[in-house]
Amino acid sequence: MEKKPTVAAISTPLGAGAIGIVRMTGLEAIAICSHVFQGKHRVEEAVSHSLCYGNIVNPDSGEAIDEVLVSVMKSPGTYTREDMVEVNCHGGPVAQQKILALLLDHGAELAPPGEFTRRAFLNGRIDLAQAESVAQIVSAKTDAALKVAMAQLEGSLSAEIKSLRQEILAVLGALEAGLDFSDEDIEDLDREEAGARLSQIKERMDELIESAFTGRILSHGVRTAIVGKPNVGKSSLLNALLMRDRAIVTEIPGTTRDTIEEIINVGGVPLKLIDTAGMAPASDVVEQIGVSRTHQAVSEADLILCLFDGSGREDDRDRALLTSLPPEKTIYVINKCDLFRGRLPLFNQGLLPSPPVIISAFTRQGLRELKEKISHLILGEALCLATSPIVVLERHQRLLASASKCLLKVEQGLRVGLGEEIISEEVRAALAALGEITGEEMMDDLLDVIFREFCVGK
Ligand SMILES: Nc1nc2c(ncn2[C@@H]2O[C@H](COP(=O)(O)OP(=O)(O)OP(=O)(O)O)[C@@H](O)[C@H]2O)c(=O)[nH]1
Ligand SMILES: [Mg+2]
Known part of the structure; x- marks a missing residue:
């Protein structure tokens, strides 16, 4: 040393x-x-x-x-x-x-920034993924983000990556041993088994890659767009969820012209609420821009709250809105229930792909149920954090994706009888990508990039 x-x-x-x-x-x-x-x-x-x-x-x-x-x-x-x-x-x-x-x-x-943690890594006390989790702990903004980062510091992600590497190494060993056999039957058998084992490993890597969505919402928040016709109460809902008068509310349709973003905390996860301009044919250029921003907010959203005014009947604009939204990431909300208290809303609920939450942004009735539904829909997986490691960092996601791609090539190569050397080269590339996550394989400049982001004195 x-x-x-x-x-x-x-x-x-x-x-x-x-x-x-x-x-x-x-x-x-x-x-x-x-x-x-x-x-x-x-x-x-x-x-x-x-x-x-x-x-x-x-x-x-x-x-x-x-x-x-x-x-x-x-x-x-x-x-x-x-x-x-x-x-x-x-x-x-x-x-x-x-x-x-x-x-x-x-x-x-x-x-320099991060030097203490860098030494903890270089001196072998923690691996690179654990070292990176230290920066995540320092910057965690919610309970859930902290929990994921703590699990990473304790080594849950590292353990999974190490176990994947070991299994790939075992298959590589078997494959390369296969090279020594001249008997073709044995070689074919090995290839088939190797392919099956690698595809299992690849599945586990793909699961980790999928967890990156949860990781991203835990650290950056869930982008949640509130959409609906003008005057249905979108800004009122934003204010009610925020518990303060952030957006202007009036009885004039078309009050909100630009998108407004605010963050609230639901179940320990940040929700980035986006109030949008009502979906309607625009009469002037400002409204036009507002409506095009609404479409953009919808396309970028992780979650959509689609709002209707329950005190009126549905019309063609409601129907058009319904067909333009992806049901799997939409929660339907019927507002103004104080106006039809005790009676059914005039709005035909049968049109909706899933049962709506009925609320009043005025009286706050139904807001708790709405928050629970939000937690349930988007955070269902995120909340069972303890069971499996979650990938948070883009760097880890990228390396896993590249390892998974190598294994896909190997699977295909084994099937079409590609030469052993090309195959073991791809397997080695997958190993190297995984090794970069934990720092078993690394370059000095990579360390510089990672630790530059740290605080001085950490
Ligand atoms: N009775 C009742 N009125 C409501 C409720 N929510 C909103 N309103 C009223 O509905 C009108 C429109 O509310 P906004 O929140 O401005 O509606 P919006 O959807 O943001 O409208 P635009 O920005 O114009 O698209 C206002 O007069 C609100 O006071 C509710 O729960 N009950
Ligand atoms: Mg508004």
Whole structure:
């Protein structure tokens, strides 16, 4: 292992806070700290994973910079697997910066973003997918996103990728052993079995690729378009779900002219609600643009809330709307139930591909049922997070897709009797792609790209 410099960084966000942490990792970490620390106990004599109370003092000027608690953690049982020191100081930016400057003066180098996690990876404590999950944990905006990232840190995705690699390696071994047999019968048998085993492996990879949809909505939110004729209450529904008056509501049809986006939290998953201009023939150019944006919102949506006014009968525009929406990602909602309280809506529910949720954006009746239906439709799979790993990062999805493509070529190649060498080359390419996910196969520039996205001090 190459000898790496000892590096230091401020790990807490800059600004006033109760506590700030200046962190250092590397062979010299404890020695450098001992130059600038004065306390009852000496840091170089501290037992591992203990705290020393004292002051950070500039040894040249004798100036005391801050009263601190220093945690001393000795290799290998640390975040980076190297010796580490964390100076817990007061949370003002000046104290933290002066302490950092002092550590740099005494031999530490400034840590680039993500350096601590990069070392945890390079020193073998975690693999690359686990290291990437650290950034996901830091940026998780909902409970569900945090859970997925935690599962990845604990190694659920890595374990699945490793097991896939091992099985591919076993098949590759068998295939290459097959090369040695001159007896054609044995070779044919091997090829058939190898094909069957590889197609099973490919199926598991495809499942992982499919989980990326769930991963994406967990981290970026579900794009949910509210659509319907003018005046059915789309903006009122947006406001009711947001619990504040965000969009303008009037009795004049065509009030909303541009799309409006807001985020709400449903079952721990962010829902990006998009209020749209009512679907109607446009009378001026602004309305025209508004309606074309509505069509765009529909085509990009993961989920559509299709709204009708239950106090009136359906008309041709409702029918046209119904035929233009994909039923598998649409929830039908009948609004204004306060106007027909206790009676059936005038709107003919038989037209709808699935039973509607009946609500009043005014009285909030039915909103809870609507949220439950949303959770059920889109998050059904996302909520059983514990059972199978979920792919969140685009990088992982791309590598899995390329591995799956290689195996498809292998399956076809085996069937048409393609040469062993070409076949094992494709199998190796699949192995390499999977290995890039966990970092078993990697290039240095890849690491630079990944860790550049991290916070300094992480
Ligand atoms: N009684 C009743 N009126 C409602 C309800 N929801 C909306 N309205 C009224 O219906 C009218 C239209 O509401 P909006 O929310 O502006 O409708 P919209 O679908 O956004 O309309 P456009 O932006 O013009 O397409 C307003 O006068 C609202 O007060 C409801 O649940 N009950
Ligand atoms: Mg509106």
